[in-house]
Amino acid sequence: MVEALTIKEEEALFLLTENSIIDEMRTVVEQFWLPPHKACAQIEKIIRLYTDDLSLKVMVSGETKNISLYIIGSSGVLALTPFSNIDSNVLLQKVYGESLLPKNRKWYIFPPDPRLIRRLTLPKVLLVNPCVLENFPVPRLSLSIGLLASYLRKYQKADVRIIDMQMGFTVKDIIDEALQFRPVLFGLSISFGQKGIALSILDEIYNARKPAITDPLIVLGNIIPAAFPSEFLERYPDSIVAHREGELTIMGLVEYLQGERELESVPGITFRNKLGNIQSTPNESVPMALIPLPALDTIEDLVRCKGALTLELSRGCQWNACTFCPREHKSSIWKTFPTEQILDQFIRLRQICDHFGLSRHVFLADEEFVGGMNDGLETERITGLSQELRRRDIGIHIDAAARVDQVYSPSMGTAWHIKRMKMWHLCRQAGLDRLFMGIESGSNAQLQRYGKGISAGHAVIAIRILSALGIPLRFGFIMFDQLMIGLKDLKENITFLERTDAFMKPIDVQEYGYEKLFELLLRDKDFVATFSANKPIYAGVSYMLATMEVLINSRYKVMLKHAERQYGKQLILDENTPDTNMGRYKVVFVDGLIKDISVSSQKWIDRHFGAAYTIKSAYKIAPEPERKYLMDWMIAYRSISLLLVKALVFIFDENENPEELFDIMTSGILEPNLPSSLGEFRNDSRKGNPVYRARLIEDCLNIFDRLVEVEMRKLKTLMELGEVTDTADGRLHAVLQRWQANKGMWVLINDADHASEHEVS
Structure with a gap:
C-alpha cells in the first residue's frame, strides 16, 4: 500500500483532515451538478477559514459517482472521494495501481509523488454548444457537449468547461472565456441551422490563436461537420472533424495532446495528415454501460430560462x-x-x-x-x-x-x-x-x-x-413531399387529421x-x-404543415434520382453543393401546385415558429393550470393551420364541390370575410397563372394570420393576468413582440434562396 504521508499536526494538509472540515468539503463535492471550477472556488473559501497557506491548490474532477477532490500542497496531496473509496479512484489507480491503494478509505494524504502531481495537471478543454437564440429561445439540457464533458471527467482526463449559447451567452463571451481559460482543445457541436453562428465563433477563435494567448486544437462535431468534413477542413485546415459517437473520440484526442497516442489512432475523426491529404479513421462505439449522466454545469441557467x-x-x-x-x-x-x-x-x-x-x-x-x-x-x-x-x-x-x-x-x-x-x-x-x-x-x-x-x-x-x-400523445407529421402528384395524398392527409x-x-x-x-x-x-x-388527430401533431426535407445521405434522395430518370428532369438542383447549414438538398417538386401550397405552408410555419416553439417548450415544464392555457393555444393554432390548407385545396381543386363550406372557425370566432374571400379566390380565373397564384396564396395567408392574432391576444391577456408566466429574462414576451413586428412578412427562415420554390417545367 502507498504509505500515508507523515506530517506535523500544524501543517495545512493535516489541519484539513479534521472531521468537521472534511464534512464541509464533502458537502460541496456532493453537489455533483456543480461545474468543477465552481466547486473548487467553494472549497478554497473553506480552506481559507482554517489555514493561511496560500500555496495550496485545489482540483475537483470526476462525475456523480466518482467525483474527487484533491488539495495539493508542497508536502503532499489530500484526496477525498465522497461517493466511493480511494481504491476505486481511476486517476490514483493509473498512478499507483489498485492493489497499492488504501482500502475502505474516503480520504487519504499521499506523498508529493511527481507522477501524481503530473497526472493532476489536467489538460484544459472548452466545449461550446452554439445556438441561434431567436429561433430556439427556450433551452434544453445539451446532451452533445454534456455527455462528452461528463465522459472526460469520469476518467479524470481533462479539466472541462462548458458554454451553452442557449443560456444567452454571446460569441464575445465564448472568446473571452477561451482567452482566460486557455484550453488545449476547443470543441464545437454544430447541429442543423447553427453553421452561421458556429463560423462566427471559429473565425474569432482563429483570430485569437496566438501561442502566447491561446492556441487550442479545434474539434468540430455533430451532424453538420460530420456530413461536410471537407468544407470545414478547407476553411480550417488544422481542425479535426469528429463523426458518429464522440466519447471515445474526444478521449483519444486528449490522449493525443498528452503525447500518449498518435493522431491516426484516434477513432472517428477526419483530418488533414502530414501530407495535407484528408484522412479518416474508423469509428468505435462506446459501450452504453460506460456512459455517465450528462454534465449538469448549466442547470442553474436552465432553471432561470x-x-x-x-x-x-x-x-x-x-x-x-x-x-x-x-x-x-x-x-x-x-x-x-x-x-x-x-x-x-x-x-x-x-x-x-x-x-x-x-x-x-x-x-x-x-x-x-x-x-x-x-x-x-x-x-x-x-x-x-x-x-x-x-x-x-x-x-x-x-x-x-x-x-x-x-x-x-x-x-x-x-x-x-x-x-x-x-x-x-x-x-x-x-x-x-x-x-x-x-x-x-x-x-x-x-x-x-x-x-x-x-x-x-x-x-x-x-x-x-x-x-x-x-x-397522452403527440405526433410527427410530414404533410408534403416532392414526389406528391395531384391533391389526392393531401386530401387524404386532411381527412386523416380530422378523424x-x-x-x-x-x-x-x-x-x-x-x-x-x-x-x-x-x-x-x-x-x-x-x-x-x-x-381530432391534428390536435396531437407537434408541427403542422411540414414539408419533406431531403437530407444528405437519406434514402429519399435515391428515390428522387430514380424519379429523375422516370420524368427525364433534374429534381436535385445542388447534388454536389447541398445546403451545408441545414444538411439538405435543393429539390424540385414534380407538381407545381403542390410546390406552391408547400412553400406557402413553410412560410406559415416560419412566420409562427418562434411563438409556437416557445409556447410548446413552455408547456413542457409549466404547472398544471398554465399547461391547459398553453395547450389550448397550440390546438387552436393547429386547427387554423389545417383550415388554411383545406382552404387552399378548396380554392385550387377543380373537382371539389364549390358549394361545400368549411368550418372556418377557431375558438368560436368567425372571420367575417373569410367565406366570401375564399369563394372569390376559387372563382378567380387568373389562379392558374403561377405568379398570380403566389399572390393569391399570400392573401390567403394574411386572412388566416388574423385568426392566429386573436389567439395571440388571448395569450397576452393571460400573461398580463399572471395566468401564464414568462422566463426570468422575458423570452416569451420577446417572442410575441417579434411576432407582432413581423406581421405580413412571409419569408423562409433557413432557406434564403427559397430552395423549395421549384417545380418541373
Missing part, C-alpha cells in the same frame, strides 16, 4: 428504413443502458429537480424508447424498468418516443398485443406522461414513399390503444380486461364511437 431536462437512455433505431432519415452519422444499431444504470440516472435527476424546485419531468432524446433487443425481449425489458420505477417510488415523469408498430402491428398475434398493452399501461403508471409517435402521413401512398412500414389504419389503432390506456375515431377517453381496463379491450378497439365501431374523446 425555464428550460427542459433531457436525457438519453438509448442510441440508434432498430427500424433504420425511413427514407427521410439520414443514418450515417448515427449508430447503425439500437443499444440501451442497463436497467440499473437508467434507474440510477433517474435518481440523480430527481435530486436535481428537488434541489432546484424543478418539476420532476425528463424529456428522453432517444429515437426509439422500446427499441429492438437481439434476444427479442423488448417487452420484458420495459416492463421490468417500469416495475422498478414504481417499486422504488422514484417519481420521475418522462416524455418518450416510439414507432407505431411498437404499439400495434398486424403481423403480430393477439398474445403479443396483450403483453404490449400491459407494458404500455405499466409505463403510464410508472411515469410516462406523453409518447411521441412518428405517424408522418395519413396517405398510404405517402407512407410507402416514407418507408414507414405502417399504414394510416395501423396508426389509428395505435392511437386508440394508447389513449384508452390514458397515455375523431382515434383518440379515446381513458378506459377502465379492469372492467374489460386487456384481451377484450384490444378486440373492441380493433373491431367494434359502436364501442369506439361510445368512448371516442371527440378529439
Whole structure:
C-alpha cells in the first residue's frame, strides 16, 4: 500500500483532515451538478477559514459517482472521494495501481509523488454548444457537449468547461472565456441551422490563436461537420472533424495532446495528415454501460430560462428504413443502458429537480424508447424498468418516443398485443406522461414513399390503444413531399387529421380486461364511437404543415434520382453543393401546385415558429393550470393551420364541390370575410397563372394570420393576468413582440434562396 504521508499536526494538509472540515468539503463535492471550477472556488473559501497557506491548490474532477477532490500542497496531496473509496479512484489507480491503494478509505494524504502531481495537471478543454437564440429561445439540457464533458471527467482526463449559447451567452463571451481559460482543445457541436453562428465563433477563435494567448486544437462535431468534413477542413485546415459517437473520440484526442497516442489512432475523426491529404479513421462505439449522466454545469441557467431536462437512455433505431432519415452519422444499431444504470440516472435527476424546485419531468432524446433487443425481449425489458420505477417510488415523469408498430402491428398475434398493452399501461403508471409517435402521413401512398412500414389504419389503432390506456400523445407529421402528384395524398392527409375515431377517453381496463379491450378497439365501431374523446388527430401533431426535407445521405434522395430518370428532369438542383447549414438538398417538386401550397405552408410555419416553439417548450415544464392555457393555444393554432390548407385545396381543386363550406372557425370566432374571400379566390380565373397564384396564396395567408392574432391576444391577456408566466429574462414576451413586428412578412427562415420554390417545367 502507498504509505500515508507523515506530517506535523500544524501543517495545512493535516489541519484539513479534521472531521468537521472534511464534512464541509464533502458537502460541496456532493453537489455533483456543480461545474468543477465552481466547486473548487467553494472549497478554497473553506480552506481559507482554517489555514493561511496560500500555496495550496485545489482540483475537483470526476462525475456523480466518482467525483474527487484533491488539495495539493508542497508536502503532499489530500484526496477525498465522497461517493466511493480511494481504491476505486481511476486517476490514483493509473498512478499507483489498485492493489497499492488504501482500502475502505474516503480520504487519504499521499506523498508529493511527481507522477501524481503530473497526472493532476489536467489538460484544459472548452466545449461550446452554439445556438441561434431567436429561433430556439427556450433551452434544453445539451446532451452533445454534456455527455462528452461528463465522459472526460469520469476518467479524470481533462479539466472541462462548458458554454451553452442557449443560456444567452454571446460569441464575445465564448472568446473571452477561451482567452482566460486557455484550453488545449476547443470543441464545437454544430447541429442543423447553427453553421452561421458556429463560423462566427471559429473565425474569432482563429483570430485569437496566438501561442502566447491561446492556441487550442479545434474539434468540430455533430451532424453538420460530420456530413461536410471537407468544407470545414478547407476553411480550417488544422481542425479535426469528429463523426458518429464522440466519447471515445474526444478521449483519444486528449490522449493525443498528452503525447500518449498518435493522431491516426484516434477513432472517428477526419483530418488533414502530414501530407495535407484528408484522412479518416474508423469509428468505435462506446459501450452504453460506460456512459455517465450528462454534465449538469448549466442547470442553474436552465432553471432561470425555464428550460427542459433531457436525457438519453438509448442510441440508434432498430427500424433504420425511413427514407427521410439520414443514418450515417448515427449508430447503425439500437443499444440501451442497463436497467440499473437508467434507474440510477433517474435518481440523480430527481435530486436535481428537488434541489432546484424543478418539476420532476425528463424529456428522453432517444429515437426509439422500446427499441429492438437481439434476444427479442423488448417487452420484458420495459416492463421490468417500469416495475422498478414504481417499486422504488422514484417519481420521475418522462416524455418518450416510439414507432407505431411498437404499439400495434398486424403481423403480430393477439398474445403479443396483450403483453404490449400491459407494458404500455405499466409505463403510464410508472411515469410516462406523453409518447411521441412518428405517424408522418395519413396517405398510404405517402407512407410507402416514407418507408414507414405502417399504414394510416395501423396508426389509428395505435392511437386508440394508447389513449384508452390514458397515455397522452403527440405526433410527427410530414404533410408534403416532392414526389406528391395531384391533391389526392393531401386530401387524404386532411381527412386523416380530422378523424375523431382515434383518440379515446381513458378506459377502465379492469372492467374489460386487456384481451377484450384490444378486440373492441380493433373491431367494434359502436364501442369506439361510445368512448371516442371527440378529439381530432391534428390536435396531437407537434408541427403542422411540414414539408419533406431531403437530407444528405437519406434514402429519399435515391428515390428522387430514380424519379429523375422516370420524368427525364433534374429534381436535385445542388447534388454536389447541398445546403451545408441545414444538411439538405435543393429539390424540385414534380407538381407545381403542390410546390406552391408547400412553400406557402413553410412560410406559415416560419412566420409562427418562434411563438409556437416557445409556447410548446413552455408547456413542457409549466404547472398544471398554465399547461391547459398553453395547450389550448397550440390546438387552436393547429386547427387554423389545417383550415388554411383545406382552404387552399378548396380554392385550387377543380373537382371539389364549390358549394361545400368549411368550418372556418377557431375558438368560436368567425372571420367575417373569410367565406366570401375564399369563394372569390376559387372563382378567380387568373389562379392558374403561377405568379398570380403566389399572390393569391399570400392573401390567403394574411386572412388566416388574423385568426392566429386573436389567439395571440388571448395569450397576452393571460400573461398580463399572471395566468401564464414568462422566463426570468422575458423570452416569451420577446417572442410575441417579434411576432407582432413581423406581421405580413412571409419569408423562409433557413432557406434564403427559397430552395423549395421549384417545380418541373
